Amino acid sequence: MIEIIDLHKSFDGQEVLRGVNLKIEDKELIAIIGQSGGGKSVFLKHLIGLLKPDRGSIIIEGIDITKVRRKELDLVRQKFGVVFQGGALFDSLTVYDNIAFPLREKLMLHELKVRDRVEELLEDVGLSGIENKYPAEISGGMRKRVALARALVTEPKIVLFDEPTTGLDPILLHSIHDLIVETHRKYGFTGVIISHDIPEIFEVVDRVAFLYKGIIAEIGTPQEIQNSKNPVARQFLTGARNSLIKDL
């Protein structure tokens, strides 16, 4: 289980997170929605220890990662897979080497096992046959799939998705969502998805958390969120202008 308690973070005096509290259950898929620039990616980076909070705790399977040393933090990080917004694929490596990278560098697997695992993952994400291409030679949608394959290759317990469908057309968006659901079913990870895809994301996740003004303003099942009485959440979901959220 992941538990976030009273998480605060500010940059140059500007408060981005102002006391986030959230519990994420094992093996659930949860979406974090909210305004652009509202701190969703900042929140996600805290979960993997890429940013240190000003105040608050992030407890992952009983370990408060805000208080541990780097070596212990690295042990916790081994439980994670991350799909970054732009994929963050290593551009000097081929697709095959990108996916194989954590297996070779972290798990030190034998090359035969690496090959089997990479081929399995490429099949899972529907990309067999592009092993020797470089990230610059494949489309945006393919890059996202490769990023997902790389994130899943070590069979992590927790997978973080930072806007995995940004910049994709509606067909690709649905295919990535389907892929997340399929791989979640197969690998049984806990998934945290930062998303702007409303209402599409509601078909994918178990719960939705609405981050507004640095706190979780609303949380519940997709159904509950869609029927929420919270006026700000309602405005966000409908995209109505001239209301509570002025800069929406």
Added chain:
Amino acid sequence: MKKYIINIGARVIQIIRTIGHMFIFLMNSIYFIFSPPFKYRLLLKQIYFIGNKSVVVIILIGSFTGMVLALQIFYTLRKFGSEAMLGPAVALSLIRELGPVLSALTVTGRAGSAITAEIGIMRITEQIDALISMALNPMKYLVVPNMVAAIIVFPLLTAIFDVIGIFGGYLIGVKLLGLSSGTYFSQMKQYIDIVDIEIGLYKSISFGLIVSWISCYKGYYTSYGAEGVSKATTESVVLSSILILIWDYFIGSLYL
């Protein structure tokens, strides 16, 4: 007035903080050089990139530097009737001073800027974050190989520069200006000490460290966007060049 003083104070604090940050980065890098696992394949790749790919430009600059040096020194020596000293004068200038400095400046422009840009792009495209999220240490992958490669390669490039420069001087002194080949080389043997070669070696090793340190630091902490990478690359080349010249003076004055 008060505001003006506050601004100056804030700027000074900022500069001190940056220098401190850079030194912590250097100390961390040196620590990681000696801590396993060692990335030999990446090291070889960087030796090839910094070293092998710089050889042609080093030969070109080395040969013309030696030729220009011989022309100018010959002109001066002729006024004192000491043309025979052309060999040692060219060789000493190259081995003690111009070889290490010019090859370091050349590699800064060619490889240092590329290292900063590459690491900077990895920073802004979250590739460094990806490494950290895999519980891997980016310093081991991006900084250590560059630093060790530069420390190995800079003295070798400097040696090539010196040798080519001396032969450039030979071409001008002997083939063009009519000095005898024996005079050019025998005088050189007599006047060049092992200490002179040591100085050149120490300089080139330290320049390798300086260039790789600044290039990696500027790339690693680049600000966001294409503009950030462009700014980091420029700063990297300018700062490396300035530090090379300051450090050159410092070591040179120590060994006089």
